[in-house]
Amino acid sequence: MTIDKTFDPAAIEARWYAHWEAEGRFRPARPEADPYTILIPPPNVTGSLHIGHALDNTLQDILIRHARLQGKDALWVVGTDHAGIATQMVVERQMNDRGQKRTDLTRDQFVERVWAWKEESGGTITRQLRRLGASCDWANERFTMDPGFSRAVVKVFVDLHAKGLIYRDKRLVNWDPGLKTAISDLEVETREKQGSFWHLRYPLEDGSGHISVATTRPETMLADMAVAVHPEDERYLALIGRNVRLPITGRLIPIVADEHADPALGSGAVKITPGHDFNDFEVGRRAGFKAAEMLNMLDAEARIVQTADGLIPEAYLGLMVEDAREAVVTALDAAGVLEKVEPRVIQTPYGDRSGVVIEPWLTDQWYVDAKALAGPAIDAVRSGDIRVVPESWKKTWYQWLENIQPWCVSRQLWWGHRIPACFGPERPAVAAANPALGLQLSVNNDPARGSIAGNIGFVGASDEEIRSSASQYYGVAPDRIQILEQEEMHQVVKTIWPPDREPEITIFRDPDVLDTWFSSALWPFATLGWPGGGEESLPFKGGVGVGDAALDRRPASPTPQPPPLKGRGSMLSRHYPSDVLVSGFDILFFWDARMAMQGFEFMGAKPWKTLYLHGLVRAPDGSKMSKSKGNTVDPLGLIDRYGADALRFTLAAIESQGRDIKLDERRVEGYRNFATKLWNAARFAQSNGIGASQSLEPPAAAAPVNRWIVAETVRTVQALDLALADLRFDEAANTIYQFTWATFCDWYLELIKGEIGEETKAVAGWVLDQILVMLHPFMPFITEELWHALGDRPCDLILAKWPMADARAIDPAAQAEVNWLVRLVSAVRAARTELNVPPGAKLPLHVRDASAETRARLERQSAPLSRLARIEGISADPAPVGGALQLVLDEATYVLPLEGVVDLAAERSRLAKTIAATTRELAATTKKLDNPSFVERAKPEVVEENRERLVAFAAEIERLEAALARLG
Template sequence: MTTETNPDIIDKTFDPAEIEARLYAHWESTGAFRPARPDAKPFTIVIPPPNVTGSLHIGHALDNTLQDVLIRYHRLKGRDALWVVGTDHAGIATQMVVERTIASQGLKRADMSREAFLSHVWEWKAQSGDTITRQLRRLGASCDWAHERFTMDPGFSAAVTKVFVDLYNQGLLYRDKRLVNWDPKLQTAISDLEVEYREIDGSMWHVRYPLEDGSGYIAVATTRPETILGDGAVAVNPDDDRYRHLVGTRCRLPLVDRLIPIIADSYVETDFGSGAVKITAAHDFNDFAVAGRHPEANIPLINLMNPDGTMSDACPDGYRGLTREEARKKVIADFDALGLLDKIEPHKHQVPYGDRSGVVIEPYLTDQWYVDAATLAKPAIEAVRSGKTKFVPANWDKTYFNWMDNIQPWCVSRQITWGHQIPAWYDSHGKVYVATTEAEAKALAGPDAVLTRDNDVLDTWFSSALWPFGTLGWPDQTPELSRYYPGDVLVTGFDIIFFWVARMMMQGIHFMGEVPFATVYCHGLVRDAKGAKMSKSKGNTVDPLALIDRYGADALRFTLTAMESQGRDIKLDEKRVEGYRNFATKLWNAARFCQSNGIAASSSGTPPAATAPVNRWIIGEVVATARALDSAIAAFRFDGYAETAYQFVWSRFCDWYLELTKPLLQTDTGALNTSFDWQLRDETRLVTGWALDQILVMLHPVMPFLTEELWHKLGSRDHDLILAAWPVTDEGAIDTDVAVEIDWLIRLVTAVRSARTELNVPPGVRLFYTMTGETAAQEVRRLRNTAAIQWFSRTAPNEGTPESGGAKLQVIHDGATFSIDLGDAIDIGAERARLEKNAAAAEKERDALTGRLASPGFVDKAKPEAVDKARSDLAARGAEAERLRAALARLG
């Protein structure tokens, strides 16, 4: 690798920005992300294609970090790793962006041809459509950019057309008149995913419908009076005694003067409103279903509205052309004038809004194209039940089954311009011909037929359902398709299990005969530090690019990985990102220390021969860590991976191994005075260099930039770290006896250091100790590690030195007593008083918190965050009290 800095010198300052830009360009230019191991087992991930209009948000950062961890890990494990990348054309979102763009130029889509508008879209795409892919590069995503796909590419478009035609010819795709979510502003059907429900303070209007026989009236309650004009029935619960005698009779619909039946249906809730519900089958999904269950009632489907949401010609005079809001006011006023307005109640309820247009969505009766999802769902359901595809965490399969077992026909047509135009043509009689090309349609229709193509385009989810195989060249039987399908893992948010995961399962099994992926990993949402959902309106969103600017991509990646705990939501606190930036700096400085002590890159991935216990110990620790990381990845415990790597690097390697080996490396201390000592120094350098190399490999999936930079700074390499091999995990490299001994030493030194700190013993004062109560084995162990004990605890064995007769600091270690003569190092009386005072204060706070948490009044009424804080404070005060009492007890 060529770098602009001296590869033999690690800079004093860790500068993520400079490193990241340089290294990513290097990786991409050298083809490091390309799968190039034809003899290796493939490992495939397909990226959830971000919208071409999008920019990187914190959810993207989490999703793509987890995918990159898996890809980089399996690449290091020797797999032929392919991360399929690309973007979605995002029909509605892109069209809105382009319409705003051309509006600034004084142009309107309605005033131009389809071809002219599409040329504007492609122009916009060429100029602005790569924003999010550039941002993914900043995150470090090692995607196969050389084969980036776009859902409107010619090849992918051909796959979309073939699927549509094949499903139609197989009787699994058809045209039907049904209710859809209709956006009056965009004037198109939209998917459930594009509908957001907002709670509003509205009203419940109770109005009277006179009974046909003149004996009275039946009162119905509604939140949408404007739809009264299209009522086709009144429904009551069959078990409601108030209305049982009216079932089978008719009432008169005011304002329209039409008789409508009174029917019984269990959909009606007796305690909601008046217990009688108006049925407007063309403007309510539940009412549409009720009408389908009662064919004997001949409930009409009356479309009251135009595509823009104004009242249609199906309405009586005086209402036509009014907006929905104007019609509502007029209906209420007219009922009131007739004396048929019973009452108005305030009513808080959920109202559907278009997530992009911001207007109220209307259930609307239109002709649309539908896929027979129920038929396609059956093998996809069985694939998950049989374990061919598994959800992680496993509980998400319930969400999948709940939707798939009750799946409805899938509306796949949209009334916009940008997207895959539906391959269907109509003759002058309205007969439809579905074909791959217009020439094929003409062949079906006959030579004299005049055909007009369907103006609608396909739902974006229809094309993205083909992503796992359409990106690999299907319908052509390409080498990539046969090698990389099916994929191994899909990483995604749980919120698109319905809309994308399930549909990929259906289409993949139907057209490829095999599930598209073996595992679906569903991560949680990223929330703010207090656990609140992020939103622009709350002002609590987090910009991942700003965090990268401040702390580096590696720190953000490590934070997200460490906090991803099997799909649970993440409470993102910037302090965590800052903390992991400090972790990166710690490793950087450790590498500088190693380099300054003659430690360089290892020449082999195999552990060096070692005689010193501390060196044999670190070799075993490396192997044990690599094995633990393997287990974490296998179980999709991303948090476990990060925590294991963090603890090993920070504690075992930096804080202990490098400290324990300092006496073996520093030739100017006089410690190395024999030929054997010189050999031990060289051994330690080799082992340290090897261990540091393995650390860089193990951390690389999470912190790719830092590790790649240090990989080359530590010595000349014949390959980049991204293409290195995973550490050897031979269990035989773990010396159990040495591990026990070094663990004993670490725990002893830690206990002595903590005890000295708690008693405010000056760190530079060397004290004498005696050891009593040892077993023979413990004595041998202590004598073998005397130099290390002295070095790290600032103590020396009491060998003939008269004792001071003063207080002693006692540390009980594995049954033996480590007794330190304090002499006049501290004021014993003052320390006892300080410890007693602080312990009493901690106990007082502990007891008060215990009482508060035992009170139902506090636990039941306080805010959850207040209760959580009280519990956290209780644990902290309890631990503090125990620590201080233990410190007092150590004063012999």
């Protein structure tokens, strides 16, 4: 196959990826090999490839391709997350476009519609990952709501509940009034909003005075339960324990002592609304208020509702928060208790998907006792059982896990893993004595969202388990337990126990689903077949409901389970724990830590050996990318323009162990030029009879230049192995880049031109093969194309063997001689350029003070030296009198006469002027950086840019002064 003159990435990428996937190259059968496993952070099924995905998956693909080349049983577990909120929003939006609402359908109908959308449109991001070159195990792609995974989710919930580690509780959550569900901290984005600070006077109960408080949310005073002062604030010691009377409602609330109140802020007194502020909730608990006693003044849509004591005036009921704020402030002002209003920029939480203001909201939810699960995850990092790279993230890991709060895992959605629980009425103490009294189910006892909180809960992995549990509680046979959906609650709200027959009890399914992060925390073991068992016995089908009624809701052709491997154990035993988890630091708590907790709890071992945390991709100026700024980068657009290989190499080259990285499109263009350089080098080799190597071992070589390139290849393999082992992606990329571009293309191919004998062909072919193998994890497409273009191969490059770093192939003498030649040619070339010597001019070279070894090298290397440095004759005689270029290398001085070739006076003047101008720039930049005002007020990226300029100016002055000195 003749290598085309033009390098066309698009055609190469489409052809080779289809070939690899069709031929099963991403998961070769290697049951006897050492396993190597990576878990993809499952992207949302609704997602599209963004630059963060591109970075994350490029790093993973480098590691998995490297392991595959090393002969390991390399498994890259791949799949997508069902993304409860995002997916439900996508489908609801489509329905809205057709004039429909979710509530026009039953729950089952809506879930069926979501499954249909998933089958038709849910594969966008997986197709895009293929364009990037991700060599995942697509044949066993997983989905967090496929049958096997759903079984794992149910088992974990039921087991944790049985241990008391999952429970119902009334606490504050981040409530999204637009979506009408609790959301996680990750789904909350903080924006600056112009607001105010209202100062209010709360009169003491006896009318003897008042206490001043300040708030950014005056409307929540309708649900205030206390005023807090610091226990050591002498101004208020006498008031602690007394009551104040709330304006508008007239309700009495106590003054309590709590260190949350800061004497230095405002009046030192703060209003406490435990039902609508996270800090206040904790203050309220310390003050002795039970969660059930805390007042909730909002409904699910953030409208004012009556508090438990019924003291909110009717005029405020039904108002949205903003309207209620205006009405409350007007009333406070009219009552004469509004002291002053200060304008202030408020940090306001918004739902990242709904775009509405998030309300801290008191409601009943399911919680995981995360603190009880955190211990092993902390100990594993502290002991080194889990390696964290970079280590600076260990401190953050400890701080978060040691102070972890209960984890809210329920969501008020229809799409997701249905919580395997049912609720029924409490059994009256007199039921046995008088069965005819019946059992009353408490309907809508949570006015905020009509939940079934406060009733008896039954948890089980199937309807049978739930009926069994309920039958024991009610003292009836399991077949007398009827299970209904909550929306069917209106059908049966009372169960009568007639004396003439065994009673029938109706219980209702929990309408909530689990937080997406709950299921994704099981990814390291649920994707590998845990907990086992056949699909025919699954209590869930697609995870959409509890028990038998849900079995047939998922469309046909379910995602296949990973098949067990013959040889050395099951998928789970071979590939758990995985080797490396590559993750953005922004999901360290939401996913990484929770995987560690669940892994230790259910597998008794860490989920991965190494946790690698990369930084964020930023714009070229260091600013955060955002659509509003218009500085986002579309990775697919970059692939269209420069090819996937160029983008992948760029991302690896700028990834520096967790630090945020600046992505400049010019870097991508530069690495596209690198790919072109390699392409042309392969064309040169092919045109000179250099082809595929016939040996894994380096060919025998006598010529110093060939022994040198073999040694340099081995040293590159050594450096690359070390960099990849340390997860130094930038160092690894730079190592192979420098060797390919500079050592092989710029020097070796130039040094052998005109002298390509059989030995050189064999050596050059072997070195080019090693380059293709070493470069393959970074640039898989071009390397596979050239691998086959250079000759017949026993296998695809993706399955080739990684080079051996055999130190015996290093010849120190040959290395020293050729490196000397390279340094001498480089010095002469640089000096000629600095002094504007015409490129075509050939200059005689006079050498003095040379050692015997240097003289011998000059004789052996005279041909390449003359050709590459444009030298015409080498002499030990003194140079003619007159201006000359002089340079010193090791012990010898090299002189090239310039009389008649260069205007020496003009060159001296030019160099001196340039040095002076650069010195002025250096002084101005130094003065700017020495100014504290500039450093404090300027943007960080501007300060950094000036520091980089300072270094560049200093280096330029040093270079110019050296050039001036060489004129002699």
